Amino acid sequence: MKHFLLFFLFTLSLQAQFQINGIVKDSHSGKPLPFATITTNSGSNISDVDGKFSINFDSKTTFSSFYVSYLGYQIKKTDYQNETVFYTVFLTPQTAVLKEVKIQNKNTALAIIQKTIALKDQNNPEKKLQSFEFKSYNKLIVSANPDSISGKIDSTIVKRTRDGVYIKLDSTNYKFKKTVSKRHLFQTEKVSQFQFGDNKLKETVLGTKMAGLKQPLYEILSFNLQSFSIYDSKYELFETKYNSPIAENSFRDYDYKLLDTIAISGRNSFMIYFKNKKKSKAKGLEGILYIDQHSYAVTKAIMRIRGLLDISGSHEFEYFPEENLWFTTHKSFRIIKGKNDDDIRIFGGTIQFDGDVENNLKPRKKQPSDYIYLQSETYNFDIKRNITVSIPNSYFAVEIEKNALNKEESFWENYRKDAMDIRSQKTYSELDSISVRRKIAHRVQFGKKIINGYFPIAFFDLDLRKIFSYNNHEGFRLGLGGVTNERLSKNFRIEGYYAYGTKDGIFKGSLGAAAKIDQKDNSWMGIAYTDDVREIASTWFSIEKRPFKIYDPRPINISTFYNYVSWKSYFETRKIPKTESILELNHADITPKFNYAFLYNEKLYTAYTMTTAMLSLQWSPLSDFMQTPTGRIEIEKRFPKFTFQFTQSLGKLWENDFNFSKFDFKTEYEKKYLNGQKTSLLFQAGYALGDIPLTHLYNTSPNNITKETVIQRITFGGKNSFETMFFNEFFSNKYALFQFKHAFNRVTLFKKIKPSLVLVSRMAWGNLDHPEQHVGLNFKTLHNGFFESGIELNQIFNGLGLTTFFRYGPNQLPRFEDNIAIKLSYVLNLGF
Incomplete structure (x- = not known):
């Protein structure tokens, strides 16, 4: 965000x-x-x-x-x-x-910081107080100072000919200055109530307005510009976490100097300058801490990062003698553009930087983006401490009241800390007018849907994933699909798709409808009919949202599919806090589209019927969520995340052929380091009991084609697939897999070549009970385990990368080259 x-x-x-x-x-x-x-x-x-x-x-x-x-x-x-x-x-x-002053062989600043760290819990309101609440007013603007912008209309010689000189006029800065002289580029206000109790902090948005938008962008309202508390061990600026200068291990990262003493609220404070030890200014914070000379509490703080962006945040405190406590009453946050050698591409535009000036090249002409800034001011007031606090729906970090979007002007006049100046007033009036004229709200919603893979057309959102794909069974799969949107109805939807395979020559599709039965919990009841094909033995978590990809490379080489014709009814809800769940009843007729038969009770089944009940649930216990008038949003994704799925056949109900149970589980974990690196862990397991055909068992996502040489096997890599495991090589009715990934910072090889280095290791174990029941395919089991490791060099050039994996362990192949898989990778950078 x-x-x-x-x-x-x-x-x-x-x-x-x-x-x-x-x-x-x-x-x-x-x-x-x-x-x-x-x-x-x-x-x-x-x-x-x-x-x-x-x-x-x-x-x-x-x-x-x-x-x-x-x-x-x-x-x-x-x-x-x-x-x-x-x-x-x-x-x-x-x-x-500055000269360092020594006290007992210790630097004075270090001694002060050490004591500040030791007494953090005594000075942190969230540790010292059992409860508190306060109201908060925030105003955020995006603007520029007109006095810094040249209003001159520049002329550039395009070319010279015998007929004369052709000149191009550039009025960009002139128009930009004219705009920002009258109004800001963007503006939003928010009034909230914060409540703390039982070690939980919740924000309830009482009122909000956003220039140009009747319904605000909730993602901006939840955007974490800076840490709520100065005492957090990881201080956050612009959604990036840095080691705090008063963290337990801060001496490893920061140098400190005592600058002066200053009086704040009638009490003396040490003024301590801190700076990160790293050579790169963008790798850590610098700033000033004001420390109370008696309680060693922070009385004021200024935090700053200088890199691609020049970012600063400050905290100001008020002293409450009753509790001997300093409490934050004012926070400010500012961003300007910094210095860097590379331009930033975002939303189809480019932010340019002056890095080449140091190489004695001619400085570029300044663009409007050079002058733009963001400024956010927050004022806390009506602060109450150690009172009885009742926090409704405390599992939401942020909740927006239903009438928060429709507050009268008297409400804002009551809470604003400064009177609205002329530029601010015109920002609302002009942006509201421009928004209507240029359909800004519609364009914003259009952009959000495109990111999620949908192209809105009137009351219908076209699913971009259904238009084109390819696999070895269907050939080119061409189709259309989508879902009705809120312009038709907010409480009812119709969804479906229709597709044709150029190789199998068969039409397939799906049609369904659903009705919303609870707005707050986003609960839906629906029914659907499907006639399509699926990859055999693929693990399918129904609750998972599949991210939009222009292409999905892995299915390209898959040949073994089964046809399924199904009727299902389902109920999806977010009723349980921090979860999403689906309950589904499904009746399906299955026909394998390859040479296969399942031996059950001395009968060979080449087609069969399954009637099942399935519960799929995803739980994000550490994530933060926002409840809005239109639904729930995950505003801060934290790990681990857990996904559970249970499937049970329903005896002889509706001509069901087999009795079985399936238990599926997945957990994901990510750790982002302060130096920009990231470690990702994935654990996934499944266990199937009873009599289940191969189509519904497990294959652990193989992604290697059977060809004679390594070069012939080059294809695109998958996200979490086994790159050296051949298609249909292993099958299991019980398995466990583990994946480890560590992504380093991008490495500069040349000016325009900066690959991202990722180390990957994968391993899997499994077994198959009664392999004699499965007739027609030759395969192995994973009882000895499967191991592969590799290196990914992503985004080497224009998003294209190269990965190499090696297979080892008990299932290593006799020929050395058969254990090697070389894959292409591609990262499409849309600037988001």
Whole structure:
């Protein structure tokens, strides 16, 4: 979700009678200093991305001087002069010349931080207080400072001919400045109530409005710009977690220096500068911690990351003497564009960077994205501590009240901390008008559906996955399919598809309908008829949402399918907290489309009937969810995740031929490291009891074709498939598989070639009871185990990659080259 907010830079715009302007620079290098704080007797301001600032005041008599401060620099006072309207302020670095003061052979700053860490639980409101609640007002804008933008219409020589010089006019910056002079690019407000009790924190959104959208983007409302608490061991900025400067192991990652002491709320605080030890500024935080000299609580904090984006977040606290506690009352968050050698492609556009300037190349012309910033301000108030708190639906991290989208203006006037200025007022009025004229809400919903694999056409969403595919049995599979959308009905849907295989020459399809029976739990009751083909022995978790892929490479080489004609009724719900589940009754006629017969009670079955009941459930115990008026959203995916499925045949009901039970289980785990690497684990198992044909057993996803040489076997790799296991080589009625993946950071080989290195190991064990029942296919069992390991080099060039796997262990093949699988990989980067 973080890419919803990627373009933004910082400034502040005020309307006043008098104004002076200026720029803040480093006295040594002469480079501008963004985010410098300019303080006057009436408040403070911040310099923009170019170090420029503006000061507005009501009359000349109320303004005599201003102070400029910047992280790691000496504060400078500048006197106002009537004749001067532009000030260049040079700041002198101070951290490089600080002398360390020793106390008992320990650096003073380290001693303070050590004590701060030791007393965290005594100062953390979520540890010290049994309960609390407060209200919060948040305003987020995306904008730019018009004074930083040249309104000049540029001219560029396109070509010279005998007839004259052809010139192209570029009015991009002129139009952009004209726009941001009147209004912000985006704006949203939110009023929430936070409640904490029984070690659970919940946010209830009381009111929200988003410029240009009657129904807000809930993903933006749930976006975690910065950590709720400064005491978290992993501090989060822009949905990226960094080791906190007051984590237990923080000394491994940070250097500290004592800068000064300062009074906050009448109590003295140490002012400690911290900076990550890594060479890359983007690998860790830097900033300032203000530590209470008596309680060693954090009284103010400034966190910053400088990399692709220049990101800063701050926390301000109020002291409550009754509990000897500092509580957060104000948070701010800002993003501007940073420096990098590579441009960023997103949503079909490009953000450019100035990295090539260091190579003595001509600096590029600045684009509007260079000036854009994001700014979020949050104010906490009505803070109540150690009271009786009743938290309804506490399993939701965020819940949006039904009437939160329709608040009157009086509601906002009551909660806003600052009066709406002219630009903010015009942002709502103009964006609402533009939204209607350009159908912005429709286009936003259109984009969200495209990401999920659907193309909306009036009241019908076309399923892009059904249009084209290929496999060895059907050949080219061409079709159409989809589902009716909310424009037809929010409480009823019809879905289906129709397809034709050019190789088997058969039409197939599905048609179903469902009705919503509970809005809050998103519960549906439905029925469907299907006549189609499936891969034999494939494991199918009904509850899992299949991610949209333009292509799915693995089925290309599959030849063994079975035809199934089924009627099913189902009930799907999210009634149980943090779960999704489906209960299904299914009657299916199965016909294998390959040479196979199942021996049961001395009879060979080449076609059979199955009537089953199935329960499929996915549980995400550690994830956070948001309840919206339109349904539930998983706002923070955490691991592990568990998927369970139980299938039971229903005796002699509806001409059922076999009696059996199937238990399927899967768990996934991911760990993202602060250095950008990621480890993924997958464990999956299945156990089938009774008499089950091969079509419904397990094959553990093989993905290697039977060809003579390694080169002939080159094909596309799958996601979690065994790349060195041949199709139809192993079958089981009980199995367990384990997969380990570790993804390193992308490695720069050349300027445009930066592959992603992934190490992979897979292993599986299994067995098959009564293999003599399965006639027609030659296969083996997994009782000795199967092992393979490999290296993936993904995104070597334009998304194309290469992977190599090697098969070893008890099922290693005699010829060395037969144990090697070389696969292609492709990552399509849509910029999301």
